[in-house]
Amino acid sequence: MTEALQRRLAERHQQSRYRKRRVLETAQGPRVRVDGRDFLLFCSNDYLGLANHPQLIAAMQLACSEYGVGGGASHLVCGHSALHHRLEERLAEIAGRDRALLFSTGYMANLGVVTALVGKGDHILEDRLNHASLLDAGLLSGAKFQRFRHNDLADLERRLQKLPAEGLRLIVVDAVFSMDGDMAPLSDLAALAQKYNACLMADDAHGFGVFGKTGAGSSELFGLNQEQLPILMGTLGKGIGSYGAFIAGSELLIESLIQFARPYIYTTAMPPAVAAASLASLELLATESWRRDHLQHLITRFKSGAAKMALPLMASDTAIQPLLVGEESLAMAISANLEAEGILVSAIRPPTVAVGQSRLRITITAAHTDADVDALLGALHRVVPAGLRVATL
Numbered sequence: 001m002t003e004a005l006q007r008r009l010a011e012r013h014q015q016s017r018y019r020k021r022r023v024l025e026t027a028q029g030p031r032v033r034v035d036g037r038d039f040l041l042f043c044s045n046d047y048l049g050l051a052n053h054p055q056l057i058a059a060m061q062l063a064c065s066e067y068g069v070g071g072g073a074s075h076l077v078c079g080h081s082a083l084h085h086r087l088e089e090r091l092a093e094i095a096g097r098d099r100a101l102l103f104s105t106g107y108m109a110n111l112g113v114v115t116a117l118v119g120k121g122d123h124i125l126e127d128r129l130n131h132a133s134l135l136d137a138g139l140l141s142g143a144k145f146q147r148f149r150h151n152d153l154a155d156l157e158r159r160l161q162k163l164p165a166e167g168l169r170l171i172v173v174d175a176v177f178s179m180d181g182d183m184a185p186l187s188d189l190a191a192l193a194q195k196y197n198a199c200l201m202a203d204d205a206h207g208f209g210v211f212g213k214t215g216a217g218s219s220e221l222f223g224l225n226q227e228q229l230p231i232l233m234g235t236l237g238k239g240i241g242s243y244g245a246f247i248a249g250s251e252l253l254i255e256s257l258i259q260f261a262r263p264y265i266y267t268t269a270m271p272p273a274v275a276a277a278s279l280a281s282l283e284l285l286a287t288e289s290w291r292r293d294h295l296q297h298l299i300t301r302f303k304s305g306a307a308k309m310a311l312p313l314m315a316s317d318t319a320i321q322p323l324l325v326g327e328e329s330l331a332m333a334i335s336a337n338l339e340a341e342g343i344l345v346s347a348i349r350p351p352t353v354a355v356g357q358s359r360l361r362i363t364i365t366a367a368h369t370d371a372d373v374d375a376l377l378g379a380l381h382r383v384v385p386a387g388l389r390v391a392t393l
């Protein structure tokens with residue numbers, strides 16, 4: 001075992017794929033300290049800048065003093081507190097669904113829902129670029145698992161046409177693709193699912209809180225109701241600034257998950273105080289809608305500045321603005337040069353993305369200012385080599 005592990009780690013190093021963690025000495029946010037140095041951070045998923053909001057902090061502190069720290073047990077044993085329950089009710093209300101069910105993480109929600117709903121003899125079709133948790137879930141489910149070309153409705157339809165009549169059919173997509181920042185064509189997918197008697201699931205990890213008039217996410221943006229999009233997954237650790245995840249849908253779906261979703265049943269409930277922080281955040285979606293507007297303004301500012309410099313941005317209108325580099329070592333070098341400029345952006349490399357598709361995953365949040373975005377653009381201007389500039393003008 002020791003030798004095998006050492007060999008695998010050495011290989012990772014040689015391929016410029018070795019992953020390292022940074023130790024943040026401050027709260028995450030637009031400004032952080034690492035090794036005693038101050039940086040501007042452009043790789044957090046706290047899209048609305050809510051993770052350090054005083055109302056979330058106060059709600060969590062108060063709930064801690066009333067409910068303690070630990071969840072104590074799984075939801076089905078004795079870990080389901082009034083705060084979890086209230087959060088589920090609020091999430092269902094906001095998502096416009098019958099009910100919602102909390103999971104401790106988005107990874108577990110995805111594993112839980114897919115493995116509870118399909119198994120041997122069933123069919124699952126996933127976009128190639130779906131999040132790792134959805135791909136893992138597809139494999140683990142035991143259903144016949146196919147990956148269709150990214151956002152390619154014709155490829156999906158061809159595959160649906162070839163399916164045998166027997167077995168359930170589940171189509172699963174990221175609503176916003178986590179490493180690319182583009183969105184799935186949810187309305188067209190919903191129509192295809194109905195045409196071929198399949199059930200549609202969307203993972204809205206990067207959209208919930210951020211899109212839609214009320215912040216209800218991608219389903220609100222596309223105007224899709226429970227019948228058109230029966231399985232909606234959202235996370236609470238990104239736009240909501242807290243932690244955890246949920247599945248929203250029909251009464252029948254949620255009751256089935258409570259009975260059969262193993263990552264729901266066999267794990268400790270999230271701390272109730274975390275649920276309290278999420279509840280406080282959901283209220284801010286309504287009272288501080290300026291955060292969504294400000295984020296949109298910054299995205300536009302960044303994209304137009306980047307276009308003027310012919311930076312190789314991927315086609316994305318969301319807060320995830322990846323800069324496509326290609327080679328792993330070059331992506332690492334640009335990330336290191338940005339760090340020298342006082343800016344932290346992570347390089348994303350295989351196996352997270354395909355070989356030759358390494359990139360800098362830049363994320364913008366509502367906690368950034370115009371000046372922060374301009375500082376990022378200035379640094380990119382200095383560190384992105386001329387050979388990578390694209391003729392987009």
Ligand code: PMP
Nearest residue numbers: 105106107131174178205235237
């Ligand atoms: N789905 C997507 C699309 C994600 O990007 C992520 C997180 N990176 C998850 C699910 C997992 O969510 P969590 O971090 O809550 O486990």
